Amino acid sequence: MKNMKGKIITTIVIAILVLQSNMYQIKATSTTDLQNQQNQNNEKIKETEKELEEIKEEKSETMKQVENLVSQISEYQGQIDELDSQIEELDAKIKEEEANLAKAEEDYTKQEKLLEERLIVSYEAGETSYLDFILSSESIVDLISNYYLVTELATTDAELLENIQKQKENIEKSKQTLESNKQELANSKASKQSLANQLQVSKNQKDAYAAQLTEQEKQTQAELEQFQADNDRITKELKAAEERYKAQLEALKNKTQNNNNNSNTNGNTSNQGGGNYQAGTSGFLQRPVQSGSITATMYYSSGKYHGALDYGVPVGTNVYAAADGVIYLASYAPGSYGYYIVIQHTNGLRTYYAHGNGTFYVSAGQTVSKGQPIMQSGNSGNSFGAHLHFEVRVSPYTWYSSGNDSRRDPRNYM
DSSP: OHHHHHHHHHHHHHHHHHHHHHHHHHHHHHHHHHHHHHHHHHHHHHHHHHHHHHHHHHHHHHHHHHHHHHHHHHHHHHHHHHHHHHHHHHHHHHHHHHHHHHHHHHHHHHHHHHHHHHHHHHHHTTTOOHHHHHHTOSSHHHHHHHHHHHHHHHHHHHHHHHHHHHHHHHHHHHHHHHHHHHHHHHHHHHHHHHHHHHHHHHHHHHHHHHTTSOHHHHHHHHHHHHHHHHHHHHHHHHHHHHHHTHHHHHHHHHSOOOTTOOSOTTSOOOGGGOSOOOOOOSSSSOOSOSSOEEEEOSBOTTSOBOOSEEEEOOTTOEEEOSSSEEEEEEEEETTTTEEEEEEEOTTSOEEEEEEEEEEESOOTTOEEOTTOEEEEEBOOSSOSSSBEEEEEEOTTOOOOTTSOSSEEOGGGGO
């Protein structure tokens, strides 16, 4: 019996030991599998992150393509607008030249007919010459009178011939000029058509890239295109202002400025904005606001190109002309600058003051002094917080969203 009990106990112990061994092996196997599974999951996470990064880069690259195409479209449209102006000017010139040519040919025909009549009269007179006419004089008074008449007739004939010759030469020159302008017109129209084709290709490419953008990027694209449209419109208005206020700028160039003169150079003192402000800087430009720190420079903290300085100032802060100049624009651009002013300076610089509250102390065409109040700051247009956007451009005053344009760091001129 005891032996039987011993065998049973031994069997149970052996079974327990075997079971424990199997459980350990199962546990070990499960741990290994879990570790392997975790490693696989980590690999999958890395692959997914890589794929997401690639997608992000692809989208970023796509957005860059859209930005470049938007700038390219604007450039093409600008060139087409220039050609439209040339075509309009050439059309007017050709019409004027055609009218002048028709008048010249009419005068030439009249002169030629008059000469023919003179020749017929001479022919019908037979052999009678100017000398016979003089010798037929009955007295010395008749002789002098006839001599004077003969001299006048001879002079008139000579002038008539000379006029006819000149008219003929002028007609030939007019024809050549007319043909040249017509050829230039044809070339301009051909160039416009070529640019129009390139413009359409760029628009199609832009639409194709835009379709791949995320919703957030599409919103960014819409803002970009709105800003570009505003800038293109402002550029056209500034070109018109260049002609309109040429005399004011020329007068300012010729006038010796007194740095201590606190009155407006055109005699209009802006009492609304208070006295002039002198920042005491030695550069051509001075700080456009008395207070506030710089919250953004030529690049945002994100690395995106900004192209200006932002001064963090409360709404209603006075903004001052950074230098003597002529106000080219004092206007409103809802999708970009909001209420803004553009000043043309005599050294070729052009300064922009944007996101005002709508209070202007000056108007387009007015000449302003350095430090003169021109507007109040605000938060209008494409703005996210009260500030002054201060921008400097040099000729040819271009703007591209990605940079590489005519915008310069204002601090280089202060």
